[in-house]
Amino acid sequence: MQDITVISMIFTTILALACLFLILSPLFKWDTYLQVSSKGQDIGASKEALLTTLNEIEFEYKMDKISNADYKILKKQYETEVAVIMKEEEQLMEKNVDKDLMDEVEKEIEAQMKSYKNKKGEGK
Template identity: 65%
Template structure:
């Protein structure tokens, strides 16, 4: 009889923890922890948000919501960030092109080696 009560206590505790987890799990954004986004995608999203912010900044300036000095300093700051992101995008694009070219060159080399091996086999 003593074993059954310990087993039932353990089972009840596990069941309570599972229920507690199921009740609270919708409150957490598990997708944020589970999804993987490539760095290139992050750069484009960040650049897009910065450009949107620049547009909103200009709109606010034209509507006289911010002072000219604030507008100039914020605009310069955001433009510098966009320039940095554009340089990073260009570098990643160059690296991708380089990798594609290298893969193509390697395929051509392998094809030529196969042809040479076939010619050596025919010459014997």
């Protein structure tokens, strides 16, 4: 009987801690800790939204809904923003890529290409 009460106390404690965590977790800013992994996704979403906006501006210009001057101003503004985002995206990619690993992969690709060419030359 004593084993059942110990097990029920452990289970009750775990359940209470889980409930406490679920209640208190919205009070903490978890996104600051997760920002590193989601930054690339944010950049991609922003870039996609800006490119969509550029397409809409061009469509509205072709439909004569906005003037030529407005079209040029808006297009330049959004293209500049897309360029900035693309630079940020490129910088993130450079940080994430291990240079030594890339050199090793390129050497393996070259070796495979040489062996393929040699096999192809032997078959003739």
